[in-house]
Amino acid sequence: MRVSELVQRSGASLATIKYYLREGLLMPGEATSATQASYGEEHLRRLALIRALTDVVGLSVQKAAEVIQLIEGPGDDLFLTLGAAIGALPPYVESSNEQAQDYPLARTALERLGQVYDPDYPAVGQLDRALTAASAAGFPVDDDRLELYGAHVRAIAEYDIDHVPEGPAQGAIEYAVLGTALYEPVIAALRRLSHQDLAMRRFVPDSATDPAGS
Amino acid sequence: MRVSELVQRSGASLATIKYYLREGLLMPGEATSATQASYGEEHLRRLALIRALTDVVGLSVQKAAEVIQLIEGPGDDLFLTLGAAIGALPPYVESSNEQAQDYPLARTALERLGQVYDPDYPAVGQLDRALTAASAAGFPVDDDRLELYGAHVRAIAEYDIDHVPEGPAQGAIEYAVLGTALYEPVIAALRRLSHQDLAMRRFVPDSATDPAGS
Known part of the structure; x- marks a missing residue:
């Protein structure tokens, strides 16, 4: 065309x-x-992909370009490629601050969940950042919440990994990078809507027998 | 001070x-x-809250101000307040486009999940936007994935709703608004790290017996 x-x-x-x-x-x-x-x-x-990464995932054009470059020329190492792509997703963690590199909240959380992790993986800093922010704002993630969230998120991640496409590594890397980025807004929206569904059923009992939109 | x-x-x-x-x-x-x-x-x-909303959740200062205003003067209706707050979170859906207001992908998904929803709730448009973007980029959310994600996200949402603080409505609204916004980056980071944990255990078997960081 x-x-x-x-x-x-x-x-x-x-x-x-x-x-x-x-x-x-x-x-x-x-x-x-x-x-x-x-x-x-x-x-x-x-x-469509650029639009999804910028408008829905919320990346700058520059960060979207980084992600696309990684998909186009992923190199041999899936972990390195995926790590670089995850580093292009928010929240952004400054790597200049040595103090912050220790990520104490993330390390404690991951040890409690019994998860294997590479301390240099960008998501470790991102988890630490998210836990620190929630805590500073007065909503710390306690052990009970962490374990419940961790178990269900793990089940979602298992489904993701079980469905890595077979065939050339290129396809697996594209799925890993884009599946991480594109499904996060789906998961966030589903949680917001589950809150509404549960709140309506509990506090407005009649709503359950007359679903809106039907 | x-x-x-x-x-x-x-x-x-x-x-x-x-x-x-x-x-x-x-x-x-x-x-x-x-x-x-x-x-x-x-x-x-x-x-700390402003910083969390801008740096970690990724809101503009203007959107963060909207969220804070809703927490400060929430009005009588929890659903309206929460809806307005959710509308200040990304992804942002233009309300000018009449065609888009129908949200066919979100409606189909919510009906499949059997969820009660208010069609005017901003998260319906956000779900539609996220599903449309994933699909256009070549990674549609099929029924199987939707049901698996939906079930686990619902369990997380149930935990959230079970832990709404008792006492004045102000506290419940603050928890609902900030718990939605602040825990989303935690959930996203946990999923990214679960992917790594699962991938390392499957593809690098020795890593499970020698967890990094210990």
């Missing part, structure tokens, strides 16, 4: 598409003349 | 504190003279 059709079908503006091409987020089309190029379904899918 | 001590203990700069006071995010101190005020622990906790 020509770029005008790509604009129309993707919903992205021409200026945005040119910007993504220039920054390397979008792969070039196939040149059909000196000034024209032809685009395909992979361009549409890539534009 | 004087403002200089508040700067030192909170880690926020004087300019930032003055900005938050001006914008109403931080409550005024007790005036001790025409030009000085005294601050207490509630100011420290509020600064």
Whole structure:
């Protein structure tokens, strides 16, 4: 398709598409003349991915570019690639502060959960950051909550790992990186909606027999 | 304490504190003279909350102000207050597009999960947005995944609802709003770390007997 059709079908503006091409987020089309190029379904899918990473996951264009670069040229080591991709997801942890590198809240939590972890994995700092913030704001995660959350999150993660696609490593890495990023907003929204469902059933008993939206 | 001590203990700069006071995010101190005020622990906790909402949850200062305003003057209706607060959390759904208001993916998902919901609750649009983005990027949430995620997220939400603090409604609203926002990054980080734990145990078997960090 020509770029005008790509604009129309993707919903992205021409200026945005040119910007993504220039920054390397979008792969070039196939040149059909000196000034024209032809685009395909992979361009549409890539534009949808950039939009998902920026608008829904909340990444800056720069961070989205980092994630896409890792998917395109993942290297040989799944753990290193995945670690680098996780580091591009929020919350961002400054690596300059030596004190913070110890991550005491995350270490204690992971030991209580009996989980194996690489202390340099960015998610360790992210967990520590999240636990510290909740605690400072007056809502510490106590052991009881940690264990309950940990068990159910682990069951979700098991499902994720059980469904890593077979075949070339490229597919597994894409699934690992994008499944981490794209399903987090789904999980967050489901929790918000479960709160509403449970609260309505408990505090507005009639609502359960007359579900809204039916 | 004087403002200089508040700067030192909170880690926020004087300019930032003055900005938050001006914008109403931080409550005024007790005036001790025409030009000085005294601050207490509630100011420290509020600064920690603003930091958590902006740096860890990822809200703009404006969105953080909306959340704090709802906690301060929640009104009588828990559902309305909570709905407004959820609307201040990402992902942001444009309410101008009539087509999008139907939220077909979210409705189908919630019906499959048998959940009661208010179609105007912001999380319905957020779920739809997240499901649409995942699907457009090539990682649709199929029924099997939805049901597994839904069941475990529901168990987490049940724990949350079981632990709503007793006493004045103000406390329940603060817990509902901040527990939603502050624990989401904890859940996301735990999932990222469970992936690592599971992957290491499966693909690097010796790692389980020699946990990193111990």
